[in-house]
Amino acid sequence: MNTLDQLKQFTKVVADTGDFESMKSFKPIDATTNPSLILRAALIPQYKPLILDALEYAKTKTDIIEMQLGFALDKVAVNFGLEILKIVPGRVSTEVDARLSFDTNGIISKAREIITLYENAGIDRSKILVKIASTWEGIKAAKVLEKEGIHGNLTLLFNLAQAIACAEAGVQLISPFVGRICDWHKKERGVDHIDPIDDPGVHSVTEIYNYYKKFGYDTEIMGASFRNTGEILELAGCDLLTISPALLGELENSSKKIDKKLSASAARRKEIKRIDIDEKRFRWMLNEDAMATEKLAQGIRSFSADIIKLESVLMKLLDN
Structure with a gap:
Protein backbone atom coordinates (compact mmCIF):
# COMPACT_ATOMS: atom_id res chain seq x y z
CA MET A 1 0.00 0.00 0.00
CA ASN A 2 1.46 3.37 -0.98
CA THR A 3 1.73 6.24 1.50
CA LEU A 4 -1.28 8.09 0.10
CA ASP A 5 -3.50 5.04 0.53
CA GLN A 6 -2.22 4.59 4.08
CA LEU A 7 -3.00 8.23 4.84
CA LYS A 8 -6.55 7.75 3.58
CA GLN A 9 -7.06 5.13 6.30
CA PHE A 10 -6.61 7.82 8.96
CA THR A 11 -7.73 11.05 7.27
CA LYS A 12 -10.06 12.29 4.55
CA VAL A 13 -7.84 13.48 1.69
CA VAL A 14 -8.88 16.62 -0.17
CA ALA A 15 -7.38 18.00 -3.41
CA ASP A 16 -6.23 21.62 -3.23
CA THR A 17 -6.39 22.82 -6.83
CA GLY A 18 -8.42 24.56 -9.51
CA ASP A 19 -7.02 22.21 -12.15
CA PHE A 20 -9.60 19.45 -11.91
CA GLU A 21 -7.92 17.32 -14.56
CA SER A 22 -4.91 16.91 -12.26
CA MET A 23 -6.97 15.48 -9.39
CA LYS A 24 -8.67 12.58 -11.17
CA SER A 25 -6.00 9.97 -10.45
CA PHE A 26 -5.77 10.75 -6.73
CA LYS A 27 -9.45 10.09 -5.92
CA PRO A 28 -9.85 12.75 -3.20
CA ILE A 29 -13.08 12.98 -1.16
CA ASP A 30 -13.44 16.78 -1.46
CA ALA A 31 -11.69 19.60 -3.27
CA THR A 32 -10.79 23.17 -2.36
CA THR A 33 -10.07 26.20 -4.49
CA ASN A 34 -9.05 29.79 -3.83
CA PRO A 35 -8.59 32.91 -5.98
CA SER A 36 -4.93 32.12 -6.65
CA LEU A 37 -5.71 28.57 -7.82
CA ILE A 38 -8.64 29.75 -9.96
CA LEU A 39 -6.44 32.43 -11.56
CA ARG A 40 -3.80 29.86 -12.54
CA ALA A 41 -6.40 27.44 -13.83
CA ALA A 42 -8.21 30.17 -15.78
CA LEU A 43 -5.04 30.74 -17.82
CA ILE A 44 -4.95 27.09 -18.98
CA PRO A 45 -6.34 27.00 -22.56
CA GLN A 46 -8.47 23.87 -22.07
CA TYR A 47 -10.56 25.71 -19.45
CA LYS A 48 -11.37 28.68 -21.67
CA PRO A 49 -14.94 27.44 -22.32
CA LEU A 50 -15.66 27.83 -18.60
CA ILE A 51 -14.48 31.43 -18.79
CA LEU A 52 -16.49 32.19 -21.90
CA ASP A 53 -19.61 30.68 -20.36
CA ALA A 54 -19.20 32.94 -17.33
CA LEU A 55 -18.86 35.99 -19.56
CA GLU A 56 -22.00 35.11 -21.50
CA TYR A 57 -23.87 34.64 -18.24
CA ALA A 58 -22.69 38.06 -17.00
CA LYS A 59 -23.92 39.74 -20.18
CA THR A 60 -27.44 38.38 -19.56
CA LYS A 61 -27.50 40.05 -16.14
CA THR A 62 -26.63 43.65 -17.08
CA ASP A 63 -25.36 45.85 -19.90
CA ILE A 64 -22.94 47.70 -17.62
CA ILE A 65 -19.47 46.21 -18.08
CA GLU A 66 -18.30 47.03 -14.55
CA MET A 67 -21.26 45.13 -13.11
CA GLN A 68 -20.80 42.29 -15.59
CA LEU A 69 -17.36 41.79 -14.08
CA GLY A 70 -18.80 40.94 -10.67
CA PHE A 71 -21.27 38.44 -12.12
CA ALA A 72 -18.52 36.87 -14.23
CA LEU A 73 -16.17 36.45 -11.27
CA ASP A 74 -18.77 34.52 -9.28
CA LYS A 75 -19.76 32.39 -12.26
CA VAL A 76 -16.13 31.51 -13.09
CA ALA A 77 -15.59 30.21 -9.55
CA VAL A 78 -18.84 28.25 -9.64
CA ASN A 79 -18.13 26.85 -13.12
CA PHE A 80 -14.84 25.42 -11.85
CA GLY A 81 -16.64 24.09 -8.79
CA LEU A 82 -19.25 22.37 -10.96
CA GLU A 83 -16.56 20.60 -12.96
CA ILE A 84 -14.78 19.54 -9.78
CA LEU A 85 -18.01 18.05 -8.43
CA LYS A 86 -18.07 15.74 -11.45
CA ILE A 87 -14.87 14.21 -10.07
CA VAL A 88 -15.09 14.28 -6.28
CA PRO A 89 -17.88 12.46 -4.42
CA GLY A 90 -18.01 14.97 -1.59
CA ARG A 91 -17.85 18.75 -1.37
CA VAL A 92 -16.15 21.63 -3.13
CA SER A 93 -15.02 24.84 -1.44
CA THR A 94 -15.59 28.12 -3.28
CA GLU A 95 -14.16 31.35 -1.90
CA VAL A 96 -15.97 34.61 -1.18
CA ASP A 97 -14.20 37.69 -2.59
CA ALA A 98 -11.34 38.39 -0.15
CA ARG A 99 -11.99 42.13 -0.46
CA LEU A 100 -15.11 41.54 1.66
CA SER A 101 -13.10 40.03 4.53
CA PHE A 102 -14.06 42.81 6.98
CA ASP A 103 -17.64 43.26 5.73
CA THR A 104 -20.02 40.89 7.52
CA ASN A 105 -23.10 41.83 5.47
CA GLY A 106 -21.10 41.79 2.25
CA ILE A 107 -19.85 38.26 2.97
CA ILE A 108 -23.36 37.04 3.75
CA SER A 109 -24.74 38.52 0.54
CA LYS A 110 -21.93 37.12 -1.62
CA ALA A 111 -22.18 33.66 -0.06
CA ARG A 112 -25.91 33.57 -0.80
CA GLU A 113 -25.23 34.55 -4.43
CA ILE A 114 -22.66 31.76 -4.80
CA ILE A 115 -25.05 29.19 -3.33
CA THR A 116 -27.84 30.37 -5.64
CA LEU A 117 -25.61 29.82 -8.68
CA TYR A 118 -24.86 26.27 -7.54
CA GLU A 119 -28.50 25.53 -6.77
CA ASN A 120 -29.57 26.91 -10.16
CA ALA A 121 -27.18 24.35 -11.64
CA GLY A 122 -28.88 21.58 -9.68
CA ILE A 123 -26.33 21.25 -6.87
CA ASP A 124 -27.58 20.99 -3.30
CA ARG A 125 -26.04 23.48 -0.88
CA SER A 126 -24.83 20.60 1.29
CA LYS A 127 -22.21 19.91 -1.41
CA ILE A 128 -20.72 23.40 -1.12
CA LEU A 129 -18.42 24.94 1.46
CA VAL A 130 -18.19 28.71 1.16
CA LYS A 131 -14.65 29.81 1.98
CA ILE A 132 -14.43 32.89 4.19
CA ALA A 133 -11.37 34.52 5.78
CA SER A 134 -11.20 33.91 9.54
CA THR A 135 -11.59 37.54 10.56
CA TRP A 136 -14.01 38.43 13.35
CA GLU A 137 -16.37 39.77 10.68
CA GLY A 138 -16.00 36.61 8.61
CA ILE A 139 -16.78 34.38 11.58
CA LYS A 140 -19.89 36.47 12.41
CA ALA A 141 -21.05 36.07 8.81
CA ALA A 142 -20.43 32.32 8.89
CA LYS A 143 -22.57 31.99 12.03
CA VAL A 144 -25.52 33.59 10.21
CA LEU A 145 -24.98 31.49 7.09
CA GLU A 146 -24.77 28.20 8.98
CA LYS A 147 -28.29 28.83 10.29
CA GLU A 148 -29.43 28.97 6.63
CA GLY A 149 -27.74 25.68 5.79
CA ILE A 150 -24.91 27.48 3.98
CA HIS A 151 -21.82 25.77 5.33
CA GLY A 152 -18.53 27.57 5.78
CA ASN A 153 -14.88 26.72 5.30
CA LEU A 154 -13.09 29.33 7.41
CA THR A 155 -9.71 29.87 5.82
CA LEU A 156 -6.55 31.89 6.49
CA LEU A 157 -6.63 30.51 10.03
CA PHE A 158 -3.36 30.74 11.95
CA ASN A 159 -4.04 30.58 15.68
CA LEU A 160 -6.18 29.10 18.43
CA ALA A 161 -8.31 32.22 18.99
CA GLN A 162 -9.56 32.07 15.40
CA ALA A 163 -10.24 28.35 15.74
CA ILE A 164 -12.17 28.66 19.02
CA ALA A 165 -14.28 31.52 17.67
CA CYS A 166 -15.15 29.42 14.62
CA ALA A 167 -16.14 26.43 16.74
CA GLU A 168 -18.27 28.60 19.05
CA ALA A 169 -20.00 30.02 15.95
CA GLY A 170 -20.91 26.51 14.80
CA VAL A 171 -18.86 26.72 11.60
CA GLN A 172 -18.82 23.52 9.54
CA LEU A 173 -15.08 23.41 8.83
CA ILE A 174 -11.86 25.32 9.39
CA SER A 175 -8.67 25.31 7.33
CA PRO A 176 -5.72 25.99 9.64
CA PHE A 177 -2.64 26.74 7.56
CA VAL A 178 0.59 24.84 8.12
CA GLY A 179 3.14 25.90 5.51
CA ARG A 180 2.56 29.62 5.81
CA ILE A 181 3.13 29.43 9.58
CA CYS A 182 6.37 27.55 8.99
CA ASP A 183 7.42 30.09 6.33
CA TRP A 184 7.05 32.90 8.88
CA HIS A 185 9.08 31.10 11.54
CA LYS A 186 11.85 30.16 9.13
CA LYS A 187 12.20 33.80 8.14
CA GLY A 201 2.51 24.93 11.65
CA VAL A 202 2.14 21.26 12.55
CA HIS A 203 2.10 22.21 16.24
CA SER A 204 -0.61 24.82 15.60
CA VAL A 205 -2.95 22.35 13.90
CA THR A 206 -2.22 19.74 16.57
CA GLU A 207 -3.12 22.24 19.30
CA ILE A 208 -6.40 23.10 17.55
CA TYR A 209 -7.22 19.43 16.98
CA ASN A 210 -6.62 18.54 20.62
CA TYR A 211 -8.68 21.51 21.84
CA TYR A 212 -11.63 20.66 19.61
CA LYS A 213 -11.65 16.98 20.52
CA LYS A 214 -11.15 17.71 24.24
CA PHE A 215 -14.24 19.91 24.37
CA GLY A 216 -16.38 18.04 21.86
CA TYR A 217 -16.75 20.60 19.07
CA ASP A 218 -18.33 19.34 15.85
CA THR A 219 -16.43 21.74 13.57
CA GLU A 220 -14.22 19.78 11.16
CA ILE A 221 -10.49 20.49 11.03
CA MET A 222 -8.81 20.44 7.62
CA GLY A 223 -5.07 21.07 7.68
CA ALA A 224 -3.98 23.14 4.68
CA SER A 225 -1.09 24.94 2.99
CA PHE A 226 1.57 22.24 3.06
CA ARG A 227 5.15 22.70 1.92
CA ASN A 228 6.26 19.07 2.09
CA THR A 229 4.96 15.57 2.76
CA GLY A 230 6.63 15.50 6.17
CA GLU A 231 4.19 18.12 7.46
CA ILE A 232 1.29 16.08 6.08
CA LEU A 233 2.37 12.84 7.69
CA GLU A 234 2.82 14.51 11.10
CA LEU A 235 -0.92 15.31 10.94
CA ALA A 236 -2.15 11.84 9.96
CA GLY A 237 -5.41 11.41 11.84
CA CYS A 238 -6.60 14.99 11.38
CA ASP A 239 -10.23 15.11 10.21
CA LEU A 240 -9.21 16.22 6.70
CA LEU A 241 -6.05 17.38 4.93
CA THR A 242 -6.17 19.42 1.71
CA ILE A 243 -3.13 18.68 -0.43
CA SER A 244 -1.77 20.00 -3.74
CA PRO A 245 -1.52 17.63 -6.72
CA ALA A 246 2.29 17.75 -6.56
CA LEU A 247 2.37 16.52 -2.96
CA LEU A 248 -0.41 14.00 -3.63
CA GLY A 249 1.84 12.61 -6.36
CA GLU A 250 4.78 12.33 -3.98
CA LEU A 251 2.66 10.46 -1.46
CA GLU A 252 1.29 8.14 -4.13
CA ASN A 253 4.80 7.34 -5.35
CA SER A 254 6.09 6.63 -1.84
CA SER A 255 5.92 3.36 0.07
CA LYS A 256 6.90 4.86 3.43
CA LYS A 257 4.99 3.31 6.34
CA ILE A 258 3.11 5.83 8.46
CA ASP A 259 1.43 5.96 11.84
CA LYS A 260 -1.64 7.82 13.06
CA LYS A 261 -0.38 10.93 14.87
CA LEU A 262 -3.63 12.58 16.01
CA SER A 263 -6.29 10.81 18.05
CA ALA A 264 -9.55 12.12 19.49
CA SER A 265 -9.40 9.68 22.39
CA ALA A 266 -5.87 10.80 23.28
CA ALA A 267 -6.93 14.46 23.04
CA ARG A 268 -9.78 13.92 25.49
CA ARG A 269 -7.30 12.68 28.09
CA LYS A 270 -5.13 15.79 27.88
CA GLU A 271 -5.14 18.59 30.46
CA ILE A 272 -6.31 21.60 28.43
CA LYS A 273 -7.69 24.85 29.82
CA ARG A 274 -10.90 26.09 28.21
CA ILE A 275 -10.77 29.63 26.78
CA ASP A 276 -13.84 31.87 26.57
CA ILE A 277 -13.73 33.93 23.37
CA ASP A 278 -15.56 37.19 22.76
CA GLU A 279 -14.61 39.94 20.32
CA LYS A 280 -12.24 41.66 22.76
CA ARG A 281 -10.44 38.41 23.62
CA PHE A 282 -10.30 37.40 19.96
CA ARG A 283 -8.74 40.65 18.83
CA TRP A 284 -6.28 40.68 21.75
CA MET A 285 -5.09 37.11 21.21
CA LEU A 286 -4.69 37.79 17.49
CA ASN A 287 -2.83 41.03 18.21
CA GLU A 288 -0.45 39.24 20.58
CA ASP A 289 0.39 36.68 17.88
CA ALA A 290 2.63 38.52 15.41
CA MET A 291 2.74 35.58 13.03
CA ALA A 292 -1.04 35.17 12.86
CA THR A 293 -1.63 38.90 12.51
CA GLU A 294 0.87 39.22 9.67
CA LYS A 295 -0.12 36.04 7.81
CA LEU A 296 -3.86 36.81 7.98
CA ALA A 297 -3.31 40.28 6.55
CA GLN A 298 -0.84 39.01 3.96
CA GLY A 299 -3.20 36.21 2.90
CA ILE A 300 -6.11 38.59 2.39
CA ARG A 301 -3.89 40.94 0.37
CA SER A 302 -2.57 38.08 -1.75
CA PHE A 303 -6.00 36.65 -2.55
CA SER A 304 -7.32 40.15 -3.27
CA ALA A 305 -4.43 40.81 -5.66
CA ASP A 306 -5.17 37.60 -7.57
CA ILE A 307 -8.86 38.51 -7.81
CA ILE A 308 -7.83 41.82 -9.37
CA LYS A 309 -5.59 39.95 -11.85
CA LEU A 310 -8.48 37.63 -12.72
CA GLU A 311 -10.72 40.66 -13.16
CA SER A 312 -8.18 42.05 -15.62
CA VAL A 313 -8.29 38.82 -17.65
CA LEU A 314 -12.08 38.89 -17.70
CA MET A 315 -12.29 42.60 -18.50
CA LYS A 316 -10.16 42.16 -21.63
CA LEU A 317 -12.55 39.46 -22.83
CA LEU A 318 -15.63 41.52 -21.97
CA ASP A 319 -14.27 44.42 -23.99
CA ASN A 320 -13.92 42.24 -27.09
Missing part, protein backbone atom coordinates in the same frame (compact mmCIF):
# COMPACT_ATOMS: atom_id res chain seq x y z
CA GLU A 188 12.03 34.91 11.78
CA ARG A 189 14.72 32.41 12.82
CA GLY A 190 16.88 32.95 9.74
CA VAL A 191 16.84 29.27 8.78
CA ASP A 192 15.87 27.49 5.58
CA HIS A 193 14.56 24.26 7.14
CA ILE A 194 12.58 23.10 10.15
CA ASP A 195 12.04 19.38 10.70
CA PRO A 196 8.37 18.39 10.37
CA ILE A 197 8.27 17.08 13.95
CA ASP A 198 9.28 20.57 15.16
CA ASP A 199 7.23 22.47 12.57
CA PRO A 200 5.29 25.36 14.20
Whole structure:
Protein backbone atom coordinates (compact mmCIF):
# COMPACT_ATOMS: atom_id res chain seq x y z
CA MET A 1 0.00 0.00 0.00
CA ASN A 2 1.46 3.37 -0.98
CA THR A 3 1.73 6.24 1.50
CA LEU A 4 -1.28 8.09 0.10
CA ASP A 5 -3.50 5.04 0.53
CA GLN A 6 -2.22 4.59 4.08
CA LEU A 7 -3.00 8.23 4.84
CA LYS A 8 -6.55 7.75 3.58
CA GLN A 9 -7.06 5.13 6.30
CA PHE A 10 -6.61 7.82 8.96
CA THR A 11 -7.73 11.05 7.27
CA LYS A 12 -10.06 12.29 4.55
CA VAL A 13 -7.84 13.48 1.69
CA VAL A 14 -8.88 16.62 -0.17
CA ALA A 15 -7.38 18.00 -3.41
CA ASP A 16 -6.23 21.62 -3.23
CA THR A 17 -6.39 22.82 -6.83
CA GLY A 18 -8.42 24.56 -9.51
CA ASP A 19 -7.02 22.21 -12.15
CA PHE A 20 -9.60 19.45 -11.91
CA GLU A 21 -7.92 17.32 -14.56
CA SER A 22 -4.91 16.91 -12.26
CA MET A 23 -6.97 15.48 -9.39
CA LYS A 24 -8.67 12.58 -11.17
CA SER A 25 -6.00 9.97 -10.45
CA PHE A 26 -5.77 10.75 -6.73
CA LYS A 27 -9.45 10.09 -5.92
CA PRO A 28 -9.85 12.75 -3.20
CA ILE A 29 -13.08 12.98 -1.16
CA ASP A 30 -13.44 16.78 -1.46
CA ALA A 31 -11.69 19.60 -3.27
CA THR A 32 -10.79 23.17 -2.36
CA THR A 33 -10.07 26.20 -4.49
CA ASN A 34 -9.05 29.79 -3.83
CA PRO A 35 -8.59 32.91 -5.98
CA SER A 36 -4.93 32.12 -6.65
CA LEU A 37 -5.71 28.57 -7.82
CA ILE A 38 -8.64 29.75 -9.96
CA LEU A 39 -6.44 32.43 -11.56
CA ARG A 40 -3.80 29.86 -12.54
CA ALA A 41 -6.40 27.44 -13.83
CA ALA A 42 -8.21 30.17 -15.78
CA LEU A 43 -5.04 30.74 -17.82
CA ILE A 44 -4.95 27.09 -18.98
CA PRO A 45 -6.34 27.00 -22.56
CA GLN A 46 -8.47 23.87 -22.07
CA TYR A 47 -10.56 25.71 -19.45
CA LYS A 48 -11.37 28.68 -21.67
CA PRO A 49 -14.94 27.44 -22.32
CA LEU A 50 -15.66 27.83 -18.60
CA ILE A 51 -14.48 31.43 -18.79
CA LEU A 52 -16.49 32.19 -21.90
CA ASP A 53 -19.61 30.68 -20.36
CA ALA A 54 -19.20 32.94 -17.33
CA LEU A 55 -18.86 35.99 -19.56
CA GLU A 56 -22.00 35.11 -21.50
CA TYR A 57 -23.87 34.64 -18.24
CA ALA A 58 -22.69 38.06 -17.00
CA LYS A 59 -23.92 39.74 -20.18
CA THR A 60 -27.44 38.38 -19.56
CA LYS A 61 -27.50 40.05 -16.14
CA THR A 62 -26.63 43.65 -17.08
CA ASP A 63 -25.36 45.85 -19.90
CA ILE A 64 -22.94 47.70 -17.62
CA ILE A 65 -19.47 46.21 -18.08
CA GLU A 66 -18.30 47.03 -14.55
CA MET A 67 -21.26 45.13 -13.11
CA GLN A 68 -20.80 42.29 -15.59
CA LEU A 69 -17.36 41.79 -14.08
CA GLY A 70 -18.80 40.94 -10.67
CA PHE A 71 -21.27 38.44 -12.12
CA ALA A 72 -18.52 36.87 -14.23
CA LEU A 73 -16.17 36.45 -11.27
CA ASP A 74 -18.77 34.52 -9.28
CA LYS A 75 -19.76 32.39 -12.26
CA VAL A 76 -16.13 31.51 -13.09
CA ALA A 77 -15.59 30.21 -9.55
CA VAL A 78 -18.84 28.25 -9.64
CA ASN A 79 -18.13 26.85 -13.12
CA PHE A 80 -14.84 25.42 -11.85
CA GLY A 81 -16.64 24.09 -8.79
CA LEU A 82 -19.25 22.37 -10.96
CA GLU A 83 -16.56 20.60 -12.96
CA ILE A 84 -14.78 19.54 -9.78
CA LEU A 85 -18.01 18.05 -8.43
CA LYS A 86 -18.07 15.74 -11.45
CA ILE A 87 -14.87 14.21 -10.07
CA VAL A 88 -15.09 14.28 -6.28
CA PRO A 89 -17.88 12.46 -4.42
CA GLY A 90 -18.01 14.97 -1.59
CA ARG A 91 -17.85 18.75 -1.37
CA VAL A 92 -16.15 21.63 -3.13
CA SER A 93 -15.02 24.84 -1.44
CA THR A 94 -15.59 28.12 -3.28
CA GLU A 95 -14.16 31.35 -1.90
CA VAL A 96 -15.97 34.61 -1.18
CA ASP A 97 -14.20 37.69 -2.59
CA ALA A 98 -11.34 38.39 -0.15
CA ARG A 99 -11.99 42.13 -0.46
CA LEU A 100 -15.11 41.54 1.66
CA SER A 101 -13.10 40.03 4.53
CA PHE A 102 -14.06 42.81 6.98
CA ASP A 103 -17.64 43.26 5.73
CA THR A 104 -20.02 40.89 7.52
CA ASN A 105 -23.10 41.83 5.47
CA GLY A 106 -21.10 41.79 2.25
CA ILE A 107 -19.85 38.26 2.97
CA ILE A 108 -23.36 37.04 3.75
CA SER A 109 -24.74 38.52 0.54
CA LYS A 110 -21.93 37.12 -1.62
CA ALA A 111 -22.18 33.66 -0.06
CA ARG A 112 -25.91 33.57 -0.80
CA GLU A 113 -25.23 34.55 -4.43
CA ILE A 114 -22.66 31.76 -4.80
CA ILE A 115 -25.05 29.19 -3.33
CA THR A 116 -27.84 30.37 -5.64
CA LEU A 117 -25.61 29.82 -8.68
CA TYR A 118 -24.86 26.27 -7.54
CA GLU A 119 -28.50 25.53 -6.77
CA ASN A 120 -29.57 26.91 -10.16
CA ALA A 121 -27.18 24.35 -11.64
CA GLY A 122 -28.88 21.58 -9.68
CA ILE A 123 -26.33 21.25 -6.87
CA ASP A 124 -27.58 20.99 -3.30
CA ARG A 125 -26.04 23.48 -0.88
CA SER A 126 -24.83 20.60 1.29
CA LYS A 127 -22.21 19.91 -1.41
CA ILE A 128 -20.72 23.40 -1.12
CA LEU A 129 -18.42 24.94 1.46
CA VAL A 130 -18.19 28.71 1.16
CA LYS A 131 -14.65 29.81 1.98
CA ILE A 132 -14.43 32.89 4.19
CA ALA A 133 -11.37 34.52 5.78
CA SER A 134 -11.20 33.91 9.54
CA THR A 135 -11.59 37.54 10.56
CA TRP A 136 -14.01 38.43 13.35
CA GLU A 137 -16.37 39.77 10.68
CA GLY A 138 -16.00 36.61 8.61
CA ILE A 139 -16.78 34.38 11.58
CA LYS A 140 -19.89 36.47 12.41
CA ALA A 141 -21.05 36.07 8.81
CA ALA A 142 -20.43 32.32 8.89
CA LYS A 143 -22.57 31.99 12.03
CA VAL A 144 -25.52 33.59 10.21
CA LEU A 145 -24.98 31.49 7.09
CA GLU A 146 -24.77 28.20 8.98
CA LYS A 147 -28.29 28.83 10.29
CA GLU A 148 -29.43 28.97 6.63
CA GLY A 149 -27.74 25.68 5.79
CA ILE A 150 -24.91 27.48 3.98
CA HIS A 151 -21.82 25.77 5.33
CA GLY A 152 -18.53 27.57 5.78
CA ASN A 153 -14.88 26.72 5.30
CA LEU A 154 -13.09 29.33 7.41
CA THR A 155 -9.71 29.87 5.82
CA LEU A 156 -6.55 31.89 6.49
CA LEU A 157 -6.63 30.51 10.03
CA PHE A 158 -3.36 30.74 11.95
CA ASN A 159 -4.04 30.58 15.68
CA LEU A 160 -6.18 29.10 18.43
CA ALA A 161 -8.31 32.22 18.99
CA GLN A 162 -9.56 32.07 15.40
CA ALA A 163 -10.24 28.35 15.74
CA ILE A 164 -12.17 28.66 19.02
CA ALA A 165 -14.28 31.52 17.67
CA CYS A 166 -15.15 29.42 14.62
CA ALA A 167 -16.14 26.43 16.74
CA GLU A 168 -18.27 28.60 19.05
CA ALA A 169 -20.00 30.02 15.95
CA GLY A 170 -20.91 26.51 14.80
CA VAL A 171 -18.86 26.72 11.60
CA GLN A 172 -18.82 23.52 9.54
CA LEU A 173 -15.08 23.41 8.83
CA ILE A 174 -11.86 25.32 9.39
CA SER A 175 -8.67 25.31 7.33
CA PRO A 176 -5.72 25.99 9.64
CA PHE A 177 -2.64 26.74 7.56
CA VAL A 178 0.59 24.84 8.12
CA GLY A 179 3.14 25.90 5.51
CA ARG A 180 2.56 29.62 5.81
CA ILE A 181 3.13 29.43 9.58
CA CYS A 182 6.37 27.55 8.99
CA ASP A 183 7.42 30.09 6.33
CA TRP A 184 7.05 32.90 8.88
CA HIS A 185 9.08 31.10 11.54
CA LYS A 186 11.85 30.16 9.13
CA LYS A 187 12.20 33.80 8.14
CA GLU A 188 12.03 34.91 11.78
CA ARG A 189 14.72 32.41 12.82
CA GLY A 190 16.88 32.95 9.74
CA VAL A 191 16.84 29.27 8.78
CA ASP A 192 15.87 27.49 5.58
CA HIS A 193 14.56 24.26 7.14
CA ILE A 194 12.58 23.10 10.15
CA ASP A 195 12.04 19.38 10.70
CA PRO A 196 8.37 18.39 10.37
CA ILE A 197 8.27 17.08 13.95
CA ASP A 198 9.28 20.57 15.16
CA ASP A 199 7.23 22.47 12.57
CA PRO A 200 5.29 25.36 14.20
CA GLY A 201 2.51 24.93 11.65
CA VAL A 202 2.14 21.26 12.55
CA HIS A 203 2.10 22.21 16.24
CA SER A 204 -0.61 24.82 15.60
CA VAL A 205 -2.95 22.35 13.90
CA THR A 206 -2.22 19.74 16.57
CA GLU A 207 -3.12 22.24 19.30
CA ILE A 208 -6.40 23.10 17.55
CA TYR A 209 -7.22 19.43 16.98
CA ASN A 210 -6.62 18.54 20.62
CA TYR A 211 -8.68 21.51 21.84
CA TYR A 212 -11.63 20.66 19.61
CA LYS A 213 -11.65 16.98 20.52
CA LYS A 214 -11.15 17.71 24.24
CA PHE A 215 -14.24 19.91 24.37
CA GLY A 216 -16.38 18.04 21.86
CA TYR A 217 -16.75 20.60 19.07
CA ASP A 218 -18.33 19.34 15.85
CA THR A 219 -16.43 21.74 13.57
CA GLU A 220 -14.22 19.78 11.16
CA ILE A 221 -10.49 20.49 11.03
CA MET A 222 -8.81 20.44 7.62
CA GLY A 223 -5.07 21.07 7.68
CA ALA A 224 -3.98 23.14 4.68
CA SER A 225 -1.09 24.94 2.99
CA PHE A 226 1.57 22.24 3.06
CA ARG A 227 5.15 22.70 1.92
CA ASN A 228 6.26 19.07 2.09
CA THR A 229 4.96 15.57 2.76
CA GLY A 230 6.63 15.50 6.17
CA GLU A 231 4.19 18.12 7.46
CA ILE A 232 1.29 16.08 6.08
CA LEU A 233 2.37 12.84 7.69
CA GLU A 234 2.82 14.51 11.10
CA LEU A 235 -0.92 15.31 10.94
CA ALA A 236 -2.15 11.84 9.96
CA GLY A 237 -5.41 11.41 11.84
CA CYS A 238 -6.60 14.99 11.38
CA ASP A 239 -10.23 15.11 10.21
CA LEU A 240 -9.21 16.22 6.70
CA LEU A 241 -6.05 17.38 4.93
CA THR A 242 -6.17 19.42 1.71
CA ILE A 243 -3.13 18.68 -0.43
CA SER A 244 -1.77 20.00 -3.74
CA PRO A 245 -1.52 17.63 -6.72
CA ALA A 246 2.29 17.75 -6.56
CA LEU A 247 2.37 16.52 -2.96
CA LEU A 248 -0.41 14.00 -3.63
CA GLY A 249 1.84 12.61 -6.36
CA GLU A 250 4.78 12.33 -3.98
CA LEU A 251 2.66 10.46 -1.46
CA GLU A 252 1.29 8.14 -4.13
CA ASN A 253 4.80 7.34 -5.35
CA SER A 254 6.09 6.63 -1.84
CA SER A 255 5.92 3.36 0.07
CA LYS A 256 6.90 4.86 3.43
CA LYS A 257 4.99 3.31 6.34
CA ILE A 258 3.11 5.83 8.46
CA ASP A 259 1.43 5.96 11.84
CA LYS A 260 -1.64 7.82 13.06
CA LYS A 261 -0.38 10.93 14.87
CA LEU A 262 -3.63 12.58 16.01
CA SER A 263 -6.29 10.81 18.05
CA ALA A 264 -9.55 12.12 19.49
CA SER A 265 -9.40 9.68 22.39
CA ALA A 266 -5.87 10.80 23.28
CA ALA A 267 -6.93 14.46 23.04
CA ARG A 268 -9.78 13.92 25.49
CA ARG A 269 -7.30 12.68 28.09
CA LYS A 270 -5.13 15.79 27.88
CA GLU A 271 -5.14 18.59 30.46
CA ILE A 272 -6.31 21.60 28.43
CA LYS A 273 -7.69 24.85 29.82
CA ARG A 274 -10.90 26.09 28.21
CA ILE A 275 -10.77 29.63 26.78
CA ASP A 276 -13.84 31.87 26.57
CA ILE A 277 -13.73 33.93 23.37
CA ASP A 278 -15.56 37.19 22.76
CA GLU A 279 -14.61 39.94 20.32
CA LYS A 280 -12.24 41.66 22.76
CA ARG A 281 -10.44 38.41 23.62
CA PHE A 282 -10.30 37.40 19.96
CA ARG A 283 -8.74 40.65 18.83
CA TRP A 284 -6.28 40.68 21.75
CA MET A 285 -5.09 37.11 21.21
CA LEU A 286 -4.69 37.79 17.49
CA ASN A 287 -2.83 41.03 18.21
CA GLU A 288 -0.45 39.24 20.58
CA ASP A 289 0.39 36.68 17.88
CA ALA A 290 2.63 38.52 15.41
CA MET A 291 2.74 35.58 13.03
CA ALA A 292 -1.04 35.17 12.86
CA THR A 293 -1.63 38.90 12.51
CA GLU A 294 0.87 39.22 9.67
CA LYS A 295 -0.12 36.04 7.81
CA LEU A 296 -3.86 36.81 7.98
CA ALA A 297 -3.31 40.28 6.55
CA GLN A 298 -0.84 39.01 3.96
CA GLY A 299 -3.20 36.21 2.90
CA ILE A 300 -6.11 38.59 2.39
CA ARG A 301 -3.89 40.94 0.37
CA SER A 302 -2.57 38.08 -1.75
CA PHE A 303 -6.00 36.65 -2.55
CA SER A 304 -7.32 40.15 -3.27
CA ALA A 305 -4.43 40.81 -5.66
CA ASP A 306 -5.17 37.60 -7.57
CA ILE A 307 -8.86 38.51 -7.81
CA ILE A 308 -7.83 41.82 -9.37
CA LYS A 309 -5.59 39.95 -11.85
CA LEU A 310 -8.48 37.63 -12.72
CA GLU A 311 -10.72 40.66 -13.16
CA SER A 312 -8.18 42.05 -15.62
CA VAL A 313 -8.29 38.82 -17.65
CA LEU A 314 -12.08 38.89 -17.70
CA MET A 315 -12.29 42.60 -18.50
CA LYS A 316 -10.16 42.16 -21.63
CA LEU A 317 -12.55 39.46 -22.83
CA LEU A 318 -15.63 41.52 -21.97
CA ASP A 319 -14.27 44.42 -23.99
CA ASN A 320 -13.92 42.24 -27.09
